[in-house]
Amino acid sequence: MKKLNSKLYRNLIMVAAAIAVYAFIAYGMNTNMLPRATQTLAIKACYNVILALSLNLIVGFLGELSLGHAGFFALGAYSGCIFSINSSLPIEIRFFVAALIGGTVAAVGGFLISSSILRLQGDYLAIVTLAFGEMIRSFIKIIPYTGGTSGLNGIPSLGSKFMTFSYSYVFVIITVLVIRNIVTSRHGRAITSIRDNAIAAESVGINIKAFKIKVFTVGAFFAGIAGVILGHYINFIEPANFSYNVSIEVLVMVVLGGMGNLLGSIIAAVIITFLPEILRGFDKYRLLIYAIALILMMLAGNSPKIIELRAKAKVKIMMLRRKALARKGA
């Protein structure tokens, strides 16, 4: 009973937090209290959160590095936006249908790429996903419907920034719910077991291949939705929006937030979205900071020296605490 209550309690906090964030930004946007740049970034944060969560599912939970997230992002953006341009449905419905189409096309891409590379893992898989992302970008340049290198113009807008933000926020909530439910379910445990020891997982009857395909398909689906949001927010997309750098930026969000930690991904995605604004004037160094952050995060988690230091610090803190307690007792 107690366990149930604490779960309920946590869920309630999450719902309250989601509503509070929305209310705060909605109020700030409607009264123009938030600076214009922040309003724009709030929308950007929405699709970055979706991207980070979907990549975290692949990298953090499945334990396979995907460097082609920008490719799924691009697939979704282009397919959804091309639909949106050519459709005459009311804009709100059109946006949702476009998101579905974008997500589905990206998911098909994820399904195809993951089912063709099932024999691979680790470095080879990473390089194939990278190649996939770059391939998508190259082919977008030569397919006639996409506007080629000059970009896809005239994507309809959802009206005000507030409306765009609201629709994007709905998708953020959906993404959080779906991915959170996946990772806390039986499926999620199967996925993490593949990450921790694939051979052991297979020996207890987990179908590794099926799960890999599922994870890539779901991850790609949400990346596609993020792409549709991007398109309807900036109203113009070009191949340069989906470069390798985007995949890396999303990876930085996942790594900084903690691989396998959904809340961490959300927070890191928001921080990284606002980083250029916070570090104004240091924009030149932004990518450099990402690179250093990636290296340091990995060293902090894995270097024997740093692990030893951390253990020592832990012991020291414990000793101090004990001393303090003893003093209190005396």
Added chain:
Amino acid sequence: MQQLVMTLIDGINLGSVYALVALGYTMVYGIAKMLNFAHGDIIMVGAYTIVVFISRLAISVPLAMFLCVAFCAGLGFVVEKLAYKPLRHATPLSVLITAIGVSYLLQNLALLFFGTNRQFIVKFINVGSFDLFGVSVSGISVIIWVTTIVIMLGLYIFIKKTLLGRAMLAVSEDKGTAQLMGINVNRTISITFIIGSALAGIASILYSAKYLNVDPYTGSLFGIKAFAAAVFGGIGSIPGAMIGGLMIGLIEALTASYLPFNLNAASDGFAFVILIIMLVLKPTGLLGKNYTEKV
């Protein structure tokens, strides 16, 4: 006919440089079991040192070439020491992310120091050209071919005949047993990195002698294609890297000159398509060995 010969020569040129870079990948991957993402970026750094030494400081060419290789080897040493060595026992995912971080770091450092603009390099190797089937072949092409072949043979002999080379082979097969045989595994891996980076330095000289320009992103794309070449030939195999490099170079030259112009924008994409097809059909590459994972 003339165009075909010219395209083939172009392809072999490009392929030879790819092969040289692929050698570095294959060595490091075969021995340290890690994909050194930063390998391509070390080539970019090497090309920038050529810019600085030859175009800016006007140092004599042989000295500048030596300094370039030394700088690359040193960079490889430092990167290995600071970023990869502490992660010897970490999961492959962490190592890979670190390597991406290093690659990204080098790119952005170059961006910071030299800007996004393409830097042009003065022609620093002046050799004549000669006729082959009525097509003029530049001397640089010949230098590239000869260097690549010499280095490949040298490396092959080094690995097979010398003590250090055989230690590398032992480490690549089984680290634990190699250690029991008295091989200093850590040092062997470090030396592998230094040799790999020196190879990248030589590749950067050939690259800049042939193409005469560099920008911060030169290395990453080039590196990925060279990795594709290494995979194509089979990771860990020196002749494989050579064959893979030539194949990728030829395919790229042929697609670039024979595809209709409107498909040209995607010529990079074709190298990736080949990589994916190769990995899907035969992940071990043409000459690679097949290992099964044991519990």
